[in-house]
Amino acid sequence: MTAPADPRTRAAVLGGGVLALVALVAGLAFSGAAAASAVLDPGALVRWGVPVVQVVADSATAVTLGALALCALVLTPPGRAPTPAHARATPDGAPAPAWRAASRVAVVAAVVWTLALLGRLVLTYARTAGVPLDDPGFGAGFAQFVTEIPLGRSLALATALTAGVAVVSVAVTSMTGAGIAAVLAAIALVPTALTGHAAGSESHELAVSALWVHVVAVSVWAGGLVVLCLVAPRLRDDLPPAATRFSRLVGWCFALVGVSGVVSGAVRLGNLADLATPYGLLLVAKAVLYLLLGLAGWAHRRATLPRVAGDAWRSGPFWRLAAGEVLLMGAVMGVAVALASTQPPTPAQAPAVHSPAHEITGYAVPPVPSPLTWLTQWRPDLLFAVAAVAAVVVYLRWVVRLRRRGDAWPWPRTLSWVLGAVVFAWVTSGGPAVYGQLLFSAHMLAHMLLAMVVPIFFVLGAPLTLAFRALPRRPDGSRGPREWLLTLVHSRVAQFFANPLVAALNFAGSMIVFYYSPLFELALSTHLGHVLMVVHFTLAGYLFANVLIGVDPGPTRPPYPMRLLLLFATMAFHAFFGVAVTQATTLFAADHFAGLGLPWRVDALADQEVGGAIAWGVGEFPTVVLAIAVALSWARHEERTARRDDRRADRDDDAELAAYNARLAELAGRDGG
Incomplete structure (x- = not known):
């Protein structure tokens, strides 16, 4: 017997999506990143389509990774021994189907992620080349973009890897399979990190690592929260332990997001004065939302989870904080995409080459190696x-x-x-x-x-x-x-x-x-x-x-x-x-x-x-x-x-040695006879 999705879940997820789009539009309007170009403008559909598709792709990425992380680390899969609460919740004693529901969500999200990346690939070419979608030479130029241009090859590779994640997710029937699929999903994000802001700067390796860590941690955090809310009615009284486990996982994600965010910001900002630029202000807005999310998570773990008992999945405090976190996550995602679409004050190109x-x-050549410089x-x-x-x-x-x-x-x-x-x-x-x-x-x-x-x-x-x-x-x-x-x-x-x-x-x-x-x-x-x-x-x-x-x-x-x-x-x-x-x-x-x-x-x-x-x-x-x-x-x-x-000899009065001596005596007697 399965429980239907709670109306509050649908409202929170829908509200988070709407808030992400609102934050995206507001951020783009503020920074001017979607403004028409004076030369080779591809049209409003392309200029606004790229960030909108990116929001969809980021949301699907988060839900995919979050669902797979829950299946691998938090939820109990079918066929395992149910808890006493589960045995009471389901008359036949079978585990509630929360794990199956989460795995199905991962499949749907992975397919949406693939389609969104495919759309981003097409729209990115149109924006990069400055041609509208109905241009007569669009097909030939697009083929050259995905086969000869590094950006196009990276985006095409990301799309292909994500399609592989979708295929693997369909076959996930165990926690091991979910873990493997989650690792593959994290690997599929590598090409995205390689094409982010500052990927060509002097700190490109640091920027790439920071972006990858940031995206993976945010995805597990945000997507896991959304999926946990979706499957909560199926968890019923097992919601408290599942939420507690997820809260511990979020603690690590929060730390990784903070560290990688600081590093990414430092790479892209030349100095503190750059915080007054449109890019810097969007970065500040994202940091504020991140801190609010951290406070909400802390309150969730300290105050709400201990009160979630009995008919846990109907708990008002849990849903109020969970819905608030989902809405904040939507706003963060919208601001993040607007930030990624905005040119940072520090140029992404490498500085003038001197050697x-x-x-x-x-990188600049370091000093002559010596024991001190090492x-x-x-x-x-x-x-x-x-x-x-x-x-x-x-x-x-x-x-x-x-x-x-x-x-x-x-x-x-x-x-x-x-x-x-x-x-x-x-x-x-x-x-x-x-x-x-x-x-x-x-x-x-x-x-x-x-x-x-x-x-x-x-x-x-x-x-x-x-x-x-x-x-x-x-x-x-x-x-x-x-x-x-x-x-x-x-x-x-x-x-x-x-x-x-x-x-x-x-x-x-x-x-x-x-x-x-x-x-x-x-x-x-x-x-x-x-x-x-x-x-x-x-x-x-x-x-x-x-x-x-x-x-x-x-x-x-x-x-x-x-x-x-x-x-x-x-x-x-x-x-x-x-x-x-x-x-x-x-x-x-x-x-x-x-x-x-x-x-x-x-x-x-x-x-x-x-x-x-x-x-x-x-x-x-x-x-x-x-x-x-x-x-x-x-x-x-x-x-x-x-x-x-x-010790053995002390216990058995050296029986092994006595048997050995007796055997030797027996052999000696045979020889003498």
């Missing part, structure tokens, strides 16, 4: 900086949770994890990141630290063991962080890559594939390639170190002699790679390094030899550390085995 290195990398030069990467901070915060919260209930956690493990996060942040945002695009040796140093030093710190921190002890279980069949970690650890994909032989082959072999293929130059020339490189080599190093010295559940670890053999064999291959790089007579990524023209008069080939020496030499220290750690673990294992055997 070949500036032209190739997009520590003082920073180029923050929002994705990895947020990941490092979140890793420390979450880990420390788990440790505090254990200690509050009286459980101990070794402080050396905590220190190791924090040091790993600090080194990771420095490598991805500090000196190695700044000089890594200019010097092969600096890049190789960063690579070695990511693949061989940071993973050791992380593995010694035993994060999975801590998580399984600190995170609460979900008794109703839904998946929280603990359940998702268990699912990932025991998945076939994770088991395959955690296999000792596969981990070793991936750790050593991927270096050959990376440096002796176009992947290396792709990682140097594109932000997405760089992000994938960092993620891959950090994970590869973690999986390999976890096989050797880890205590977390997951891989079936080989005996200790085999571990040492695997370590030395892999490191020998690694040393061979370093020697090969040192003796190479041609440049890796020659088009990149040979054309930099650095003012420090760097011999690129000589610097590459230094990089090879780093690959060879820097790997020796982590190898020794790993070997010592394996040896110590082996010794502790033998000591524990000996103590266990001694």
Whole structure:
């Protein structure tokens, strides 16, 4: 038995959509972004159609991601054990169909998202080319736009990826499927981030990362709230726990939206005086609405949720605050699209190029590298900086949770994890990141630290063991962080890559594939390639170190002699790679390094030899550390085995030894006879 949609839900969602359009029209009228162009004006339909279609696309994006996030993290899927409240709410004892309803909403929203992006692609071409939709040459120009122009290719790719999300969403029948679809939806937003404001400025990598984080977090927050309201009548008395879980998720989204919003604003505004421009005023309006949403969410969690009991889905306080949040979300979305359609005061184009290195990398050449500049030069990467901070915060919260209930956690493990996060942040945002695009040796140093030093710190921190002890279980069949970690650890994909032989082959072999293929130059020339490189080599190093010295559940670890053999064999291959790089007579990524023209008069080939020496030499220290750690673990294992055997001997009066001596006596008697 399913409950019909509550009238208040329809009113709130419809009101949010209307308010988004009103805010959009007001913002465009204020900034003049939709005003007619003096040259090559495509017409009012195109000028107003682009932002209107963008509002539809953004709304559908939010609902898609929000629905998939609810299915993956909040709601209980069909076939799982119902709560007592569910058993009372449905006479046949079956779970209420809130999960199915949310998954169907995701499908519809993904289709609308795809159609809206298709419309945006057509209208964007018309606006960019300055031609009306009924122009005779529209078709030929549009074909050239989507095949040859970077903006057109990015928008076409975004449309194709979103269509893939719609197809995958149709097949979602489980929480795992919902999680996969949600990840694909987040990936589909990458082309959009690459074409946003400031994507071509000197801070383009920071701007792209900030925009992507911003859009994903806002979408999960806004879309999840809308979908939660839509399925609330089907949740009935299970609404309070679902709303509480979603509130925790919103807390993380609120923090990410705030950080990414500040970074995006700083990139696009030259100084505080730019806040008085139309773009700056719209940005201020969006920030005010964001703070109001944060206050509403805080009130929701502190005051409303504890009062939502009994016939929860009819609770007046819940609906009043939820409807208010939906309306505010609509206003925020309208202002956001108007903001995106308005030219920021800081030009999106890169500043005047003063050197070949500036032209190739997009950044001004830093000072001559020295021990001091390696520590003082920073180029923050929002994705990895947020990941490092979140890793420390979450880990420390788990440790505090254990200690509050009286459980101990070794402080050396905590220190190791924090040091790993600090080194990771420095490598991805500090000196190695700044000089890594200019010097092969600096890049190789960063690579070695990511693949061989940071993973050791992380593995010694035993994060999975801590998580399984600190995170609460979900008794109703839904998946929280603990359940998702268990699912990932025991998945076939994770088991395959955690296999000792596969981990070793991936750790050593991927270096050959990376440096002796176009992947290396792709990682140097594109932000997405760089992000994938960092993620891959950090994970590869973690999986390999976890096989050797880890205590977390997951891989079936080989005996200790085999571990040492695997370590030395892999490191020998690694040393061979370093020697090969040192003796190479041609440049890796020659088009990149040979054309930099650095003012420090760097011999690129000589610097590459230094990089090879780093690959060879820097790997020796982590190898020794790993070997010592394996040896110590082996010794502790033998000591524990000996103590266990001694205790067993004490219990059974050394029955095993007595049986062995009796067998020897029997054999001796046979020989004597």
